[in-house]
Amino acid sequence: MSRTFRLYYPVLPTIAEQTPHRAVYVGEAEDRCQIFAWNRRTGTTRQLTARRAGTTRAALDPAGETVWWFDDDLAGTGRWQLVDFAGFTGPRLALPETASGRPAGLAMAADGTAVIGLTGERGLTLHVRHPDGSHRVARSLDDYAYVVDVDAAGQLIVVGADPAGADAVTVYTADGEQSAVLAGGQDRRVWALGFAPGTSRLLLVVEADGDYRLATWTPGDGLRHHDAHRFPTEITACWYPDGEHVLVRQDRHAESRLYRVSLATADQAPIAVPTGSVLDAAVWPDGDVAYVWTDAATPPQLCSTGGMALPAEDGAGPRTGAAPAARRRDIWVPGPGGDIHALVTTPADRTGPAPAVFLVHGGPSEHARNAYDPVVDLLVHTGCAVVRVNYRGSSGYGAAWRSDFPAGVGHTQLEDLAAVRQRLVDDGVVLADRTALWGHSWGGYLTLLAVGVQPDLWRLGIAVTPIADYIAAFHGSSPAVRALDRKLFGGTPDDVPERYLRASPVTYVDQVRAPVFLAVATDDVRCPPEPVEQYAALLTRRSVPNRLLRLHAGHEDVDARNHVALMQAVLPFMQRHFDGVRDEGTPIALALARPAG
Structure with missing residues (x-):
């Protein structure tokens, strides 16, 4: 009996804010991740990409007219492409005069103005593309950072960096001028999460005194801590459409919890989800809470509190192999x-x-x-x-x-x-x-x-x-990884060589x-x-x-055939060198699928 070994890309579909019946998602085509358009009103889907290496990054403008997808090579360097949701025009470059880079965030204002973050060897470049196709560079930064969001009016751009750094969160104007800086620290890390719908009210998570707390920032009032809402373990959060409530996803002891939180009061209501892990969660424009849920025995499932209808699983095949008890x-x-x-x-x-x-x-x-x-x-x-x-x-x-x-x-x-x-x-x-x-x-x-x-x-x-x-890997890796290493070790290999040597397997x-x-x-x-x-x-x-x-x-390999090759190589190696491993001559088949419904 063939053993089906499936891969899952556990990310929610992206919904157009102004036309919620239009969405894009990462699905499977010929054992690779590809981008699909999904009309929730008609129940129809359309494959948008067919790249040999697969495609996993996509976005949809607020009007639901234009799909963005990232055309990258295996090293992650590439350019953003645009295609009409309805399929009237083929792919075209979003920034035709801009060199390739690594994606570092994409956010859109209500009119479709896009803020694009691209990184190279020297740091982050902020590009602003207007709906008419005109484009300008808003700012260039020397260090690794990423775009978090732009407000609905397209006037404020939020950039995140090391949450423990002096510039953990920086707010820029549309012209690239610095408007505010929210500093972190070793015991006070700060993460920006996004603007409330239609406003310039920014949601944040602040680590303080060992807890994780919600906070907001506005241009007029600055930073405000919502100390009534604190959690002992890591959280992330996003806005409800009303701009007053927040969906909180908490990771705790290998499982997940969801809460609907009122920032105006101390109200904190749990949302009933089965025991297990929530890998992604969001509140869609119609108020439906959508989430990807799984447990040890169940592959990722796309769920919602409103019982959404899902696109068909065309040709996806069986969801799992015959699992032993x-x-x-x-x-x-x-x-x-x-x-x-x-x-x-x-x-x-x-x-x-x-x-x-x-x-x-x-x-x-x-x-x-x-x-x-x-x-x-x-x-x-x-x-x-x-x-x-x-x-x-x-x-x-x-x-x-x-x-x-x-x-x-x-x-x-x-x-x-x-x-x-x-x-x-x-x-x-x-x-x-x-x-x-x-x-x-x-x-x-x-x-x-x-x-x-x-x-x-x-x-x-x-x-x-x-x-x-670790020393060789530092010099050969991307700016994002080097930034993580500097934080982990307290410096570069030139600064603290003994720490890198002690941590290196080759030693x-x-x-x-x-x-x-x-x-x-x-x-x-x-x-x-x-x-x-x-x-x-x-x-x-x-x-x-x-x-x-x-x-x-x-x-991050999304080619299913590579995973087949890996498993078919690992198991004989284990059977040869690790006594007690059963060999039942079971062939491995592998497929890749979006979260199931």
């Missing part, structure tokens, strides 16, 4: 920095200790969720227990947990992984000599660091688009004994492939079993 439970384990939360999934048909794969999330400030993950399903099918640890640095557990790195970058997280591993060994859940690590991006980095720093604990490492040499390559599977993406600008290839060569020189798989892709 599994047991899932949460555990809390005492660790060096406090109790560590982990999600443990074990095969229902297996008794006694099992081989275990620690599926390490990336970020570092993401988190493992009570959410459907096809890799978990696949690994349980092979007879392995799957452990997902929300180590220090993970979101959903409060500001103190997210910023706690006392042992240094990477090493703090390894302490927590080791503590959870030991607890599960002591409890007879996993086999002490059969524990492996599997991670993507920063999770892949932790995998490589662990097999070098903790060689006695881990018997196999699978690292997909990882960081192998410990001579201690690695476990077989290592490595996958790199040829056009990855977040985790460049060359240092990983050099790391593989060092393993080969020391006769450590390893395999290097090169995928023609960028860091």
Whole structure:
């Protein structure tokens, strides 16, 4: 029986503010993400893009007349294209006289005036495009930043940067003059979220005293804190159409909660959603709360409080493969920095200790969720227990947990992984000599660091688009990633070289004994492939079993066939080097789909 391994792009459709029956969404065509127009009134859809690399970035002007989509290469560099929603004209360049760049936000005023953020090696450039097609550069910044929003009148532009920086949020006039600066700090981070419909009232989240609070800013009154609405763990929020209420999405302990909040009062009403994770949520112009929901057993579902009608799943095929029965439970384990939360999934048909794969999330400030993950399903099918640890640095557990790195970058997280591993060994859940690590991006980095720093604990490492040499990766990565690294390490490799060296897996390559599977993406600008290839060569020189798989892709790969190739390469490697993995000769089929209805 073929095993269907599906990918999901869990982002809500974008609705036109002035014509809510028109929308665009990311759907599937020939195993790739593409952009589709959706007329909610007639129930019809139309495919707008057919790019070989797939397309995931799109927007719709407020009138619902023009669709924007980003035509990028695998490294993420490209240009915005325009196409009529109704299909009367084909793609045309939005900024024909502007060079390619990386997208850093797109926002539109009520009349369709667009503010476009593009980044290059020197920082952010703000472009303003008017409905008649005329265009000008409003401002250029030297550092990495991104466009948050423009007010309905097109007079105020909000730019976000490092939320802990002195220029966490900056408001510019339409001419590019600085109007206001909202500063953050190490214990007071600030995020801007967007203007209320039809106004210049800006919604923000402020971290203060370990809580996350709502705040607003207006040109006349400045910053106002709404202290009645505070949350102990991370939140994001968006406006209701009335401009007085806010939809809050809270991440807490691997699950999500939604609230309808009144900024004028202390009223805070929970919105009933099933137990699990809300991956995206918004209030649409007609007041309907739309959200993407999932749990460990259910692929992402597009839901709403108003029971919206959904576009047809033309040719999408089956939603899931035949999943084996599994047991899932949460555990809390005492660790060096406090109790560590982990999600443990074990095969229902297996008794006694099992081989275990620690599926390490990336970020570092993401988190493992009570959410459907096809890799978990696949690994349980092979007879392995799957452990997902929300180590220090993970979101959903409060500001103190997210910023706690006392042992240094990477090493703090390894302490927590080791503590959870030991607890599960002591409890007879996993086999002490059969524990492996599997991670993507920063999770892949932790995998490589662990097999070098903790060689006695881990018997196999699978690292997909990882960081192998932090110094080399810094110099080869994009401005956005370099900005994150400077924050993480407290400077550049020239400023604090010893911190980068201590955190780099290549520093410990001579201690690695476990077989290592490595996958790199040829056009990855977040985790460049060359240092990983050099790391593989060092393993080969020391006769450590390893395999290097090169995928023609960028860091965020939306080509389903690459994921098939990865799984078809990883599983035989595991079966060869990790005793106890079942091989039932099950072929893997893979498809990609938007959230299901």
